[in-house]
Amino acid sequence: MCSIIGYSGLDSAAPILVKGLQKMEYRGYDSVGIATESGKKIILKKGVGKVVEVNNSIMLDALPGNIGIGHTRWATHGKVTEKNAHPHSCNSGKIAIVHNGIIENFEELKSELQNKGYKFQSETDTEVIANLIQLNFDETMNIKQSIMKTVNQLKGHYSFVVIFEDGTLAAARFHEPLIVGVGKNSHYISSDVLGFIEKTDDAIYVDNEDFVIVDGSGIHIFDFDGTLVKYQITKVSKEFADVYKGDFAHFTLKEISEQPDTILRAIDNNQIEEFVDNIKQAKNLYITGSGTSYNAAEITKYLMSKFAKIKINTLISSELPFSPNEIEPNSTLITISQSGESADVLEAVKIAKESNAKILSIVNLLNSSLSQQSSLAIGLNCGPEIGVAATKSFTSQLSILYKICDQLCNGCINPDWEKVSSAISLILSNNSKVKEIAKNLRDVSDIYVLGRGIHLPIAKEAALKLKELTYIHAEGIPAGELKHGPLALMDSNVYVIIINPNDSTYNDTLNSANEIKARGAKIIGISDKKSSVYDYWIDIPSIDEALYPLIEIVPIQLLSYYSALEKKTDPDYPRNLAKSVTVK
Numbered sequence: 001m002c003s004i005i006g007y008s009g010l011d012s013a014a015p016i017l018v019k020g021l022q023k024m025e026y027r028g029y030d031s032v033g034i035a036t037e038s039g040k041k042i043i044l045k046k047g048v049g050k051v052v053e054v055n056n057s058i059m060l061d062a063l064p065g066n067i068g069i070g071h072t073r074w075a076t077h078g079k080v081t082e083k084n085a086h087p088h089s090c091n092s093g094k095i096a097i098v099h100n101g102i103i104e105n106f107e108e109l110k111s112e113l114q115n116k117g118y119k120f121q122s123e124t125d126t127e128v129i130a131n132l133i134q135l136n137f138d139e140t141m142n143i144k145q146s147i148m149k150t151v152n153q154l155k156g157h158y159s160f161v162v163i164f165e166d167g168t169l170a171a172a173r174f175h176e177p178l179i180v181g182v183g184k185n186s187h188y189i190s191s192d193v194l195g196f197i198e199k200t201d202d203a204i205y206v207d208n209e210d211f212v213i214v215d216g217s218g219i220h221i222f223d224f225d226g227t228l229v230k231y232q233i234t235k236v237s238k239e240f241a242d243v244y245k246g247d248f249a250h251f252t253l254k255e256i257s258e259q260p261d262t263i264l265r266a267i268d269n270n271q272i273e274e275f276v277d278n279i280k281q282a283k284n285l286y287i288t289g290s291g292t293s294y295n296a297a298e299i300t301k302y303l304m305s306k307f308a309k310i311k312i313n314t315l316i317s318s319e320l321p322f323s324p325n326e327i328e329p330n331s332t333l334i335t336i337s338q339s340g341e342s343a344d345v346l347e348a349v350k351i352a353k354e355s356n357a358k359i360l361s362i363v364n365l366l367n368s369s370l371s372q373q374s375s376l377a378i379g380l381n382c383g384p385e386i387g388v389a390a391t392k393s394f395t396s397q398l399s400i401l402y403k404i405c406d407q408l409c410n411g412c413i414n415p416d417w418e419k420v421s422s423a424i425s426l427i428l429s430n431n432s433k434v435k436e437i438a439k440n441l442r443d444v445s446d447i448y449v450l451g452r453g454i455h456l457p458i459a460k461e462a463a464l465k466l467k468e469l470t471y472i473h474a475e476g477i478p479a480g481e482l483k484h485g486p487l488a489l490m491d492s493n494v495y496v497i498i499i500n501p502n503d504s505t506y507n508d509t510l511n512s513a514n515e516i517k518a519r520g521a522k523i524i525g526i527s528d529k530k531s532s533v534y535d536y537w538i539d540i541p542s543i544d545e546a547l548y549p550l551i552e553i554v555p556i557q558l559l560s561y562y563s564a565l566e567k568k569t570d571p572d573y574p575r576n577l578a579k580s581v582t583v584k
């Protein structure tokens, strides 16, 4: 996924575009570029790397003009090169474009254009759109007509912003997010409110299959058939302006440190009862998500069956297209997604709706596509999460799911949330041991994480955090499966993290630790009970058996963060990843 932005107003566009892109950089950070209109000419600059680096080397924010577009890239088509960086201009140079998403029929369109004499500089699908708009504009000499013709020729999922040499901005949305910011004598077009939230909190969430034109006469929104669309201005909650690291070195550490507070904010939600009522009425229940959100879905399965005596089927969103009849007709699908924009999750919703499923969602961004497609969406209320690896959103998801399960079993879990919050504070304050251990992981290439029962999804989440932040090969393994294969991997070169709180799984998991120790592997024990089998013991506070998953992930978030620093990777913007992947 990439970030796209446009500005038209009285101020100098380039500094505004560069600032907006910096705020949205978690969406993609392979390359950056902007184009402005000045003196009826389009001026374009771009480069490989992060916004600050590229801006320092080629001064993007010095481009002249009050109208412009900008982009940060997460490469899908073509290598990470300057040629493939956006913006892309058409052959005449009179139009430039930035794009987020994928054009599935770009090769077909490209050869049609090449047959008409168009030349291509890059390997991207995006440059095809630029030349297609030029072709349609040259035929119609009308910007609205040229956009209408173009969107009706494109296949795939996309949103784009185009600048014409007369200073007109145009943008279109087909499944990818697109938001307009309405300022005083100015308009912003962006993938995310973060792109303009510092300038205005008046936003228009552009509907799917609509396009926008901003010119001297103001803003106009049309559907893809060219019919004028009425639009509504929404006030964006100011909490989304809070995208500062404060005294923290990285957003990831800041967001890990916010968890004692964010879990309490998550459960303070008056929609949970309605969510519970919907679950009680459900015939068949399914739950889905991607990445960290899928691990939260797996935890829910344990909680529902153990406490609420309810059967719920977990589905990996990206796998559902390959087993479409998985979902019974008229079922209920719970979807979990921090961003609410992950394409795999939206695709799963589309498939479920084909079987008339009801969609209940747990999201952090309440104006996201997923919320709009759900019959009920409840928010995490944990504020923006900028670090690409999900941390606070995970414990907020778990907190809401625990509260839902507790209500489904009439308070049989009865979580002491203050105790959970202070337990996390204690773990955060005792991070010196974690920092020590991180030094030992600097040259490690394989880490296995073991857990049993409800701790298995935590083991998988732990492995995911280690992969995302340190690039170490890490795997979450059911402790009981050790003897059936993974034990062959155990030797003195590997580290094994054992998730082993003092609960009903304790003794069995300790046996697994001894079997591993016997093969020479080094053991990191996450537990509230000390044991000589651990080479390194990370102590966690004792708490009710049911609640350990809410706290035992925190030391591993910290270990992954400090190991990333030891390995000199960028914790906030891990290579090849993006905060949410809006392409399938």
Ligand code: BG6
Residues within 6 Å of the ligand: 290, 291, 292, 293, 336, 337, 338, 339, 340, 341, 342, 345, 388, 389, 390, 577, 578, 579, 580, 581
């Ligand atoms: C990935 C993120 O792109 O998407 C992960 O890097 C995240 O951190 C996953 O867990 C799912 O995203 P979401 O927004 O659907 O929860």
